[in-house]
Amino acid sequence: MIQLQDIAKIYRAHDGPEVRALSDVSLEIAEGEFVAIVGVSGSGKSTLMNIMGMLDQPTSGSYRFDGEEVARLGIDKLARIRNGKLGFVFQSFHLLPRTSALENVELPLVYSDRSDVRGLARRALRAVDLEDRVSHHPGEMSGGQQQRVAIARALVNEPDVIFADEPTGNLDTRSGLEVIGIFQQLNRQGKTIVLVTHDTLIAGHAGRILRIADGRIVADEAVAQPKSAAEALAGMPGETAAAP
Amino acid sequence: MAPGGRLIRILGSSARIMRRHKLRTFFMMVGVVVGITTLTLVFSIGKGTQQKVMGAIEKIFNARSIMISAGGGRMMGRPGAGEAVTTLTLEDLETIFADVAGIDVWDPMQMIPGREVRYRENSGSYRILGHSPNAERVWNRGVSRGRFFDEAQVETSSRVALIGENVALELFGDADPINEQIRIGSVPFRVIGILEVVGADPHGMNRDSEIYIPYTTAMRRLMNVDYIMAAKLLVHDPDEMPGIVERITEILRERHRLAEGVPDDFSILTPIKVQEMVARALRIFNVFLPIIAGISLLVGGVVIANLMLISVGERRSEIGLRKAVGARSRDILLQFLMEATVITLAGGLVGIVIGLVGVRAFAGMLNIPVAVSGKALVLGILFSTLVGLAAGVFPARRAAALEPVETLQ
Numbered sequence: 015m016i017q018l019q020d021i022a023k024i025y026r027a028h029d030g031p032e033v034r035a036l037s038d039v040s041l042e043i044a045e046g047e048f049v050a051i052v053g054v055s056g057s058g059k060s061t062l063m064n065i066m067g068m069l070d071q072p073t074s075g076s077y078r079f080d081g082e083e084v085a086r087l088g089i090d091k092l093a094r095i096r097n098g099k100l101g102f103v104f105q106s107f108h109l110l111p112r113t114s115a116l117e118n119v120e121l122p123l124v125y126s127d128r129s130d131v132r133g134l135a136r137r138a139l140r141a142v143d144l145e146d147r148v149s150h151h152p153g154e155m156s157g158g159q160q161q162r163v164a165i166a167r168a169l170v171n172e173p174d175v176i177f178a179d180e181p182t183g184n185l186d187t188r189s190g191l192e193v194i195g196i197f198q199q200l201n202r203q204g205k206t207i208v209l210v211t212h213d214t215l216i217a218g219h220a221g222r223i224l225r226i227a228d229g230r231i232v233a234d235e236a237v238a239q240p241k242s243a244a245e246a247l248a249g250m251p252g253e254t255a256a257a258p
Numbered sequence: 259m260a261p262g263g264r265l266i267r268i269l270g271s272s273a274r275i276m277r278r279h280k281l282r283t284f285f286m287m288v289g290v291v292v293g294i295t296t297l298t299l300v301f302s303i304g305k306g307t308q309q310k311v312m313g314a315i316e317k318i319f320n321a322r323s324i325m326i327s328a329g330g331g332r333m334m335g336r337p338g339a340g341e342a343v344t345t346l347t348l349e350d351l352e353t354i355f356a357d358v359a360g361i362d363v364w365d366p367m368q369m370i371p372g373r374e375v376r377y378r379e380n381s382g383s384y385r386i387l388g389h390s391p392n393a394e395r396v397w398n399r400g401v402s403r404g405r406f407f408d409e410a411q412v413e414t415s416s417r418v419a420l421i422g423e424n425v426a427l428e429l430f431g432d433a434d435p436i437n438e439q440i441r442i443g444s445v446p447f448r449v450i451g452i453l454e455v456v457g458a459d460p461h462g463m464n465r466d467s468e469i470y471i472p473y474t475t476a477m478r479r480l481m482n483v484d485y486i487m488a489a490k491l492l493v494h495d496p497d498e499m500p501g502i503v504e505r506i507t508e509i510l511r512e513r514h515r516l517a518e519g520v521p522d523d524f525s526i527l528t529p530i531k532v533q534e535m536v537a538r539a540l541r542i543f544n545v546f547l548p549i550i551a552g553i554s555l556l557v558g559g560v561v562i563a564n565l566m567l568i569s570v571g572e573r574r575s576e577i578g579l580r581k582a583v584g585a586r587s588r589d590i591l592l593q594f595l596m597e598a599t600v601i602t603l604a605g606g607l608v609g610i611v612i613g614l615v616g617v618r619a620f621a622g623m624l625n626i627p628v629a630v631s632g633k634a635l636v637l638g639i640l641f642s643t644l645v646g647l648a649a650g651v652f653p654a655r656r657a658a659a660l661e662p663v664e665t666l667q
Contacts, residue, residue, distance in 0.1 A: 060667055067660045069582060097584020104666060107581045112278050122583040125268045131267075131572045167583070179667070 015174060015206055016043040016066060021085075023061050023229075032092070036197035036229045037063040043208065045174070048201040048240070058229040060179065062208045067177045068092045068101055080174065101168030105180035107160045109152040109167075115139060116148040119167045126171060138166040142196055147180035158189025165196055175206045182216055188250060188255045194219050195243035219232050219243055260664050268589060272596040276604075283601055286565050289558015290645060291612065296551035296636045298613025299620065301634035304543025307550040311536050314460055318397060321363075323495045324503065326351070326510075327488040344485040345514050345523050346501045353490045353513065358505045360498045364491040365389055365396040368476045368483070370585030375428040375469065376441040384425055386442060388476025396490050399465075404436045404451030415474040419447040422466035423446035423455050445479055447471065499528055518607070553643055556603075559649040566598055566653035577657050579663030591658040598650025599643060606642025610635060 023036040036058050043049055055060040064070040065077065068084060071092075075164045077085040084095065092103055096102075101122075109118045119135040130133065142162040152160050161181060168176050178197065184191030198219060201207050209220060217223050225233035276283050319325070328346035348366060355364055368388035375384050391408050394400045407418050419440065426435050435449045450592035477483050493502055503526055510516075510524055537544065570577070577590055585593075614630065621628040 064663055067582075069666075093581065093584050093586045096582065102582050104579075106575070108575055108666065110576060113274075117274070121580065125264065125580075125584040125586075127263075127590060133325060171584075 015080055016041075016208075017076075017078040018042075018066070019066060019076040019078075021062075021065060021072045021077060022064065023058075023070070024073045033061070034229055036065070036072070039229075039231055041231060042222065042232065043175075043206065045206055046204055046223040048197070048219075049209070049224060050206045050217035050222070050225060051208065051224045051225035052212065052217045057226045059210050059212075059226050061229075063177055063179055063208070066208060067097050067102060076208060083230055087094075093125075097122060098171060099174045101171065101173040102149065103161070103164050103168050103174040103176065103178040103181045105183040107152070107157075107164050107184070107186060109163055111153065111159055112151055114149045114151060115144060115155070115163045118152070118163055119170050122171045130172070130189060134170050135166075138170040140165070141200075142166045156189065157185050158192055161185060161189070161193050162196065165193070169200070173205075175208060176200065178207065178209045182211075182213070188247070189215070191243045191247050191250075193255045197248060198240075198243055204226055264589070265592070268593050269596055269600070271594055271652065275597060276601055279573045282569070283564060284596075285434035286562045286601045287605035287608065289554060289561050290602045290642055291609045293551050293555035293558055294606045294609025294642060295449065296554060296609075296643075297548060297638055298631070299633045300543055300547040300551060301617045301631035301637075302613070302617040302625070302629055303624070303630045305546075305599055305631040306621055306663040307543065307624070308536060308540055309628045311460065311540075311627055312533070315532055315536070317456075318399075318459065319527075319532060319610075320398075321529050322492045322494070323396075323529060324491045324499070324506070325488060325491060325571045326354075326491070326506065327525050327527065328485065328523070332535065335634070336647075343523060344459050344483070346487070346489070346510075347485050350510060350513055351486070352490075353507050354506055354509055357509060357623055358502055360494045360502055362492045362494050363395055363491055365392040366473050366486045367490065368473050368481065369487050370480060372475070373443050373480075375425070375429065377435075380429045381445055381635060382425070382428050384422075386476065386480065387468055388469050388480075389470050390473055392482050393470065396492055399456060401451035402454050403569050404449070406451060407438055409468075412472040412474050415478050416447060416472060417447045417479065418469040418471065419477060420449045420451040421452050423470045424464060424466040425469060426452055442469065442478065450466045476485050481570045494531070503528060532551055552641075555645050558602075562602065562646070562649040563652060566594065566650055567656065569597075570594065570653045570657045573657075574660055574665040577660045578662040581660075582662040587658040588661075591654045594654035595647060595650045598654070599646030602642045602646030602649070603639070606638050610638050610640075613638075613651075 018039055018041050021032070021039040025035060026032040027033075035053065039062065049061060051059050061070070065072050068079075071184055072085055075085060076083060080099070089236055110121070116132070116135050116139065119138050120131050123134060136145070136148065140147055142163055142165050144159065144166065147155060147159060152163070155163070176197070181193055185193065194216060197207050197209065200216070201221075207220070209217070214228045218237065220237060221240055222236050223233070224231055291598050295346065326346070329343035351364055351366060355361055366389070370386040372383045373386050374381055388414055389397075391406055394406050397424070400406060401420060404420070405422065410416075411418055419442065421429075421435060421440075429435070429440065430438070434545060435452065439446050440449060442464065453466070453468065453470060471480075473486070479488070493499060507522070511522065514523055580590060613634070615629065618628055622630050
């Protein structure tokens with residue numbers, strides 16, 4: 015699905031020196047994998063995700079997505095691919111304020127060619143178990159619920175890959191586990207998930223961990239036994255969301 | 259799916275955002291509402307006033323009328339000071355009537371601005387007008403009682419008079435004036451009719467305080483002159499007016515022996531000139547007040563541009579998110595342009611509605627007909643849209659230039 019070859023990203027300030035955010039990055043992610051990219055702040059993990067998510071373009075190197083070379087495509091074409099094939103979940107949720115959950119989830123559809131906008135949005139909200147909150151505004155929801163709306167939004171266009179950038183960063187432990195649990199459930203259903211985090215504990219829920227430091231991949235290992243978020247939740251006191 | 263579908267979705271999205279931020283939307287609309295309300299009011303009141311004035315003028319100066327006055331630049335026999343211009347004669351008019359095709363009828367005019375008129379022990383000072391029997395038709399004014407004078411009476415410079423209602427009231431009270439004798443100056447006249455009531459003319463002069471006598475009588479017995487003050491003609495076909503006016507000018511210049519470059523010693527008034535005069539007088543409605551309305555729109559546009567710029571700044575992450583999920587720069591541009599334009603268009607429509615309500619109120623107050631200026635409606639909608647686009651374009655471009663990478667992390 016995702017094939018990076020010798021990707022480099024270099025920033026040059028007007029007057030200053032070059033900053034090599036990424037160097038010699040080569041990796042492959044197959045369909046159906048659940049990959050976590052782990053690194054500290056400044057390691058280049060966000061840059062890497064931006065490039066994989068086609069939000070930014072590499073300075074050099076090749077990026078084949080689903081067989082198509084996208085490293086040097088025009089920005090309009092990239093937008094089209096993002097709309098149809100990628101879904102994004104961010105640390106700060108980025109929901110439209112004072113807008114219903116349903117309208118938030120519908121947002122990617124505004125820029126697509128699909129019809130039945132309402133139906134697709136409801137289905138996505140059902141998949142994250144928020145059917146009863148379709149008309150609520152972000153201000154009326156907890157952090158965990160907001161992030162679930164964001165996940166529904168990422169799902170609504172039926173993407174091939176979901177990119178999540180520190181999705182649990184603004185959540186408490188329980189909500190964080192709920193969110194990871196949803197990712198695991200989606201992955202079991204066949205979705206490819208790429209998750210970027212600095213937290214190794216979170217990363218332990220994935221099937222494969224890529225470590226990045228100073229703009230280079232320094233480790234790439236499969237996870238023998240990924241932790242189950244559902245089990246962790248079950249073991250915690252208090253209410254859980256419906257079992258994934 | 260049609261490409262218009264995406265446009266409609268973005269439009270719907272913009273409209274919803276407008277509803278969401280009611281206070282901001284209100285402030286953005288205010289300038290446009292005030293401007294368009296003013297525009298609608300001003301053009302419509304102007305139109306109503308013009309209709310009223312033209313209506314009043316139409317009665318005595320309809321589309322087929324031409325007025326030739328002695329001396330340059332006098333309108334409709336307004337009693338002016340000084341200048342006894344003596345060059346306009348009956349022979350001039352007889353020649354014109356004979357040589358120029360398309361003239362139906364004409365009526366000469368002479369005037370004494372005020373002369374003492376006596377009946378028994380009552381007296382008053384009234385305006386005396388000398389006319390021909392054609393005056394009934396040409397000036398669209400007959401007698402309510404008695405009868406108009408005829409050709410025979412003109413021929414013999416007969417001392418007969420038609421008095422206005424006011425004159426009748428002041429000199430005769432309840433008594434019947436018909437066949438009674440009055441003195442105009444020192445000359446005795448017999449009253450043979452009462453003039454139809456007209457009221458005040460566009461100059462504000464009371465037409466019911468006038469007395470009509472045959473023009474021959476006026477010229478020979480009262481004034482001792484051989485020239486006339488003015489003449490009013492009715493042409494057959496208003497479309498031929500320009501040609502007829504030209505011919506009249508030629509004839510008069512020739513007869514008065516005016517060399518090239520010497521200005522006319524007469525003036526010709528046509529309905530078009532009258533309309534121009536009225537329009538000039540109403541310029542405040544058709545030019546100055548609309549300019550003020552335009553300034554209000556301009557200020558409104560600046561406010562909108564400012565508020566939108568602030569909005570763009572506040573919504574950086576929203577813009578980045580939209581692009582992340584597939585919006586192109588042009589989608590963002592369209593969205594923000596629409597947000598501005600939908601607001602101004604809504605403001606324009608509100609302004610038009612308020613303006614129309616206002617027109618009814620003012621029309622009643624000013625006693626003018628309720629006229630809805632189509633020009634105001636079209637301009638209103640056009641300018642609201644333009645203001646929205648102009649105000650929105652800079653903020654929209656700013657928004658469209660933002661990238662997800664800058665705003666999302």
